[in-house]
Amino acid sequence: MSTDNGGFTGSPPGPQQPHQPRWAWWVVGIVVPLVGILVTVLVSRPGSSDSKADTADKGVASVPAQSSAAPVGTEQSVGPEQSGGRSAAQHGESAEAAKAAFGPKVIEADTTNSGSYIEFDTSEPLVVTNSTLKGADLIVSASTGGAPDLFVPDSHMTLAPLAGSGAAPTAEECAASVERNGTYTLPATRGGRFCLTTTEGRTVSLEVVTAPSAGPAKLEVTVWA
CATH class of the missing domain: 2.60.200 (Tumour Suppressor Smad4)
Structure with missing residues (x-):
């Protein structure tokens, strides 16, 4: 005489995986892009190391231009005074010679x-x-x-x-x-x-x-x- 198991045959079912709610996937889909945007903003802001390096490079490049311009301006301002001084001396010598x-x-x-x-x-x-x-x-x-x-x-x-x-x-x-x-x-x-x-x-x-x-x-x- 056989025992009736209600028509169920095969191995007993194993433990079932927990079911993830749909809103969790929505959160992951939103957070990941936000993190990417945040990283991009932090890297590109003026205080970043790259921007500082660029600023430093620009500052170094501007120093020679200022240094080279200073002697030219000085020479131009002194030149007329020297020329004027030489002219006055020559005029004095001429006046003395004609006395x-x-x-x-x-x-x-x-x-x-x-x-x-x-x-x-x-x-x-x-x-x-x-x-x-x-x-x-x-x-x-x-x-x-x-x-x-x-x-x-x-x-x-x-x-x-x-x-x-x-x-x-x-x-x-x-x-x-x-x-x-x-x-x-x-x-x-x-x-x-x-x-x-x-x-x-x-x-x-x-x-x-x-x-x-x-x-x-x-x-x-x-x-x-």
């Missing part, structure tokens, strides 16, 4: 007979009434009669006329006049103005104040060294 060594001052020279010999290469003009003076630069004489004349010894072409009016000439103007119009003799008429280059290279400005045929003539003289 009169004598005069303007009136001197007297006798025109009688052979006249007077004048040396301008001394500290003050030296005037003598005979021909023993060596190195004289000019002779004032009325020996030919009438108004006196101006002569340059040995007929050197170092005497030049100037216009009878206008401002007193400068050393440069006088030297240029002798260079253009130099001669060795001119009439010493009253009010006449002349330029002369001496045997030692000085420049002289002359103006005839009085010019008698006999007696002392008066000459206003300026001598530049």
